[in-house]
Amino acid sequence: MINNILLCGVGGQGTVLTSKLVAACAMEKGFSVMSAETIGMAQKGGSVFSFLRIAEGEQICTPMFGTGMADIIIAFEPAEAVRMLSYLRKDGTVIVNSRPVMPVTAALKASDYNGKEMLDYLSTKVGNLTVVDGDRICRELGSPRALNMILLGVAVKSGVLPFTTDDAVEAMKRSVKPQFIELNEKALRYEV
Amino acid sequence: MHKEFLMGNAAIARGAIAAGLNLICGYPGTPSTEVLETTAKNNDGTIYVEWSVNEKAAMEVGAGAAYSGARTMVTMKQVGLNVASDPLMSLEYIGVKGGMVIMVADDPGPISSQTEQDTRHFASFSKLPCFDPSTVQEAYDMIQEAFEFSEKYHTPVFFRPTTRVCHAYASIDVKDKEEYKENKPEGFIKDSSRWVIFPRLSYNAHMNIEERNAELSDIFSGYGRNAVIPATAAGCRKGIASHGISWTYVREVLRGKEAPALFKVSTPFPFPEKAAVNFLKDLDEVLCIEELDPVIERELVYVCGKYHLNTRIIGKLTGHVKTAGENTCDSVRGDIGFFMGWGLQDAELPDIELPDAQPELPVRPPVLCAGCPHRASFYAVKQAMKGQKTIFCGDIGCYTLGNAMPLDMVDTCLCMGAGVNIAQGVGRIDPDTKCFAFVGDSTFFASAITGAVNAVYNQADMTLIVLDNSTTAMTGHQPHPGTGRTMMGQVVDKVNIEAVLRGVGLTAVETVDPLQLDKAVDTVKRVAAEKGVKAIIFRSPCAVLIKPDKPAVIDPDKCIQCRKCINSLGCPGIIISDGSVTIDNSLCSGCGLCTQVCPVGAISCGKEAE
Known part of the structure; x- marks a missing residue:
């Protein structure tokens, strides 16, 4: 069985780092991992994604997967979850941060994009949906940099990923600077 | 051997290091940049690493090292190869002593490039062997084999990954340090009959190259990475030929299914002709799944003609596969489903509801970062020139994004360094127009200096705007001659842009901080009003590299x-x-x-x- 994970958001939100941590956890458990992500021009405020595949042995032949194949979508922004929703398999899980990121184009058009209609749409389409108020939790934890670990923590607790919160905490400790360990551990263990 | 989770470009670098790399040079360009950066990060001090001023310089530095017996890699993106093509085309005739791999990353889509050009054509045009990896592990292993081939046949070879291989990550088997090959270059040995290109030498070299490539075609037919896999579906007389990342999509789509015959082409040039005949001989119909140009498809049509094979070859040339853009698992699933006559169920169409009544999604084109000094520079010029007839020639870099609304300050963009010359051409035809060319600091050094000389010599009337943020920002902040840092960690004298322009003979060269808006606008008004070739250097560091001030x-x-x-x-x-x-x-x-x-x-x- 192959675990297909899709992370999406807006350039600069930290999807790439999260994908690396998921990969590290899976490898620690002896799984093979492949991933593919957006690098380059689109990182400057564009829509970004990471495809991530985890399996035992040598089953994975490509880092990318097709529509209808993701077991879980971890979305850092509501509209980006909607944009990538066609990749979700039937009965798949969506974890979404509720805070919208307004693009310059929307500000110019004086659009009032606020993410609410995206969340409404997701709730009608996705059975296994968890909306995370990342902004509020970040304030509670005292740092806007905790968002990626909060979302990953929720994703791990959903049971779709092949490792536990403790595994994620251990992998995080090996990959971040010592001064950020405490914050990230709180974020990963946060009960939504 | 041990496992590591590596990006494709990191795997290429690590493979080259394991192969005994002595020198690497290149010019940054997505999706190739991380190869050189990873080498620098993993350099134990035995490898010479440089960001060259442009791809032509890199190719020539690499040639000199390879003449001297060094294992050498030169890295660039596909459009960079155009800049390096002058030395490249002659280098094949001269050949090399140390293994030389020219790592050129192609960009189907294109995702971060001006064109969808296919380096496999450059391989056949320059007559250089070409390696086309399909996975991160294969890239790691194949780059080592590429060095062996290069050294054995005394020829530079191409190594041509595409974006989805360069930027994929995978847990792969990598060698331990003890397993690394060591290469000790013996240095340049004088021999003018070998290293000096002359018509007579070229005639003989051309003969030898053609002979060698015929031999390599046979050898590549037996090369394990050019696989011919018989059909698993009983009695199936269909086949699929593919390469690179598309090959992995083909495998993904066929997972658990009865498959037609398969042909994986890892060396598009010289084409493994005998392997192709072996693949084609019992088949009625073959689908070619390729990205960029139909290189394999044309080769197979040629092989069918040459060997009188009655196999129908379909793909891009026959309208069965789309001609532009990158392939995806979905597109390949559709192409194969149609070819194999699968029903909807077999084609595994996504089992989800179609997105009805989906709310309108915000569009997110890439934009200049908050605090980017280029925004201030563009705005200053726009304000200063309001109401006048102008043209704003752009160039390649972050500042191409100055084209977006509301700035709308990029009227042309062609290739690296083109803006300064295009502005001159427009001015010749339309002398009433105030001509501006915008160029970044790295691009200035890479290829705009000759344009400035051309303007001065030919008495042009234009203003050159150098957007100096003291880094190569778009590709991830590489150093360049103006930064005073090298990839070997040295701090060196900076090449001063103002001094270069004054030395060339511009009538006015002024420097101003674009974030001081009034001063910047006044400077533009004053300088643009003068006749001749003038320059304004807008100097302010890249916003990503400085500690942000308190928000407004x-x-x-x-x-x-x-x-x-x-x-x-x-x-x-x-x-x-x-x-x-x-x-x-x-x-x-x-x-x-x-x-x-x-x-x-x-x-x-x-x-x-x-």
């Missing part, structure tokens, strides 16, 4: 909601929240540009804001 503050009592800040600057740090203009504190770097644009002084920065 909008005084709600003063703000009249006119949105001039948004409508004139398009800064992602200024948003509308609950109907009001608001600063996004997570993005704003406190550059202060908007405070100078606000007509009622409602925005403040730094001490004022407190």
Whole structure:
């Protein structure tokens, strides 16, 4: 069985780092991992994604997967979850941060994009949906940099990923600077 | 051997190091950049690493090292190869002593490039063998084999991954240090009959190259990475030929299914002809799944003609596969499903509801970062030249994004360094137009200096704007001659842009901080009014590299909601929240540009804001 994970958001939100941590956890458990992500021009405020595949042995032949194949979508922004929703398999899980990121184009058009209609749409389409108020939790934890670990923590607790919160905490400790360990551990263990 | 989770480009670098790499040079360009950066990071001091000033310089530095017996790699993106093509085309005739791999990353889509050009054509054009990896593990293993081939046949070879291989990550088997090959170059040995290109030498070399490539075609037919896999479906007389990342999509789509015959082409040039005949001989129909140009498809049509094989070859040339853009698992699933006559169920169409009534999604084109000094520079020129007939010739870099609304300050963009010359051409035909060319600091050194010389020599009338943020920002902040740092960690004298331009003979060279808006506007007005070739250097560091100042503050009592800040600057740090203009504190770097644009002084920065 192959675990297909899709992370999406807006350039600069930290999807790439999260994908690396998921990969590290899976490898620690002896799984093979492949991933593919957006690098380059689109990182400057564009829509970004990471495809991530985890399996035992040598089953994975490509880092990318097709529509209808993701077991879980971890979305850092509501509209980006909607944009990538066609990749979700039937009965798949969506974890979404509720805070919208307004693009310059929307500000110019004086659009009032606020993410609410995206969340409404997701709730009608996705059975296994968890909306995370990342902004509020970040304030509670005292740092806007905790968002990626909060979302990953929720994703791990959903049971779709092949490792536990403790595994994620251990992998995080090996990959971040010592001064950020405490914050990230709180974020990963946060009960939504 | 041990496992590591590596990006494709990192795997290429690590493989080259394991193969005994002595020298690597290149010019940054997505998706190739991380190969050289990873080598620098993993350099134990035995490898010479440089960002060259452009791809032509890199190719020539690499040639000199390879002449001297060094294992050498030169890295660039596909359009960079055009810049390096002059030395490249002659280098094949001269050949090399140390193994030389020319790592050129192609970019189907294109995702971050001007063109969808296919380096496999450059391989056959220059007559150089070409390796085309399909996975991260294969890239790691194949780059080592590429060095062996290069050295054995005394020829540079191409190594041509595409974006999805360069930027894929995988847990792969990598060698331990003890398993690395060591190469000790013996240095350059004089032999003018070998290293000096002359017509007579070239005639003989051409003969030898053609002979060698015929031999290599046979050898590549037995090369394990050019696989012919018989059909698993009983009695199936269909086949699929593919390469690179598309090959992995083909395998993904066929997982668990009865498959037709398969042909994986890992060396598009010289084409493994005998392997192709072996693949084609019992087949009625073959589908070619390729990215960029139909290289394999044309080769197979040729092989069918040459060997009188009655196999129908379909793909891009027959309209069965789309001719542009990258392939995906979905597109390949569709192409194979159609070819194999699968029903909808077999084609495994996504089992989800179609997205009906999906709300309109915000469009997110890439934009200049909040606090980017280029925004200020473009705005200053726009304000200064308001009402005059102008042309703003852009160039390649972050500042190409100055084309977006509301700045709308890029009228042309062609290739690296083109803007300064295009401005001259426009001025010749339309002398009333005030001609401007914008070029970044790295691009200036890479290929705009000759344009400045051309302008001065030919008495052009134009203003060159150098957007100097003291880094190569678009590709991830590589150093360049103006930064005074090298990839070997040295701190060296900076090449001074003003001194270069004065030395060339420009009539005026002025430097100004674009974030001091009034001063910047005045400078542009004054300099642009003069005749001749003038330059303004807008110098301010890349916003990503400096510690942000405190975010700007909008005084709600003063703000009249006119949105001039948004409508004139398009800064992602200024948003509308609950109907009001608001600063996004997570993005704003406190550059202060908007405070100078606000007509009622409602925005403040730094001490004022407190």
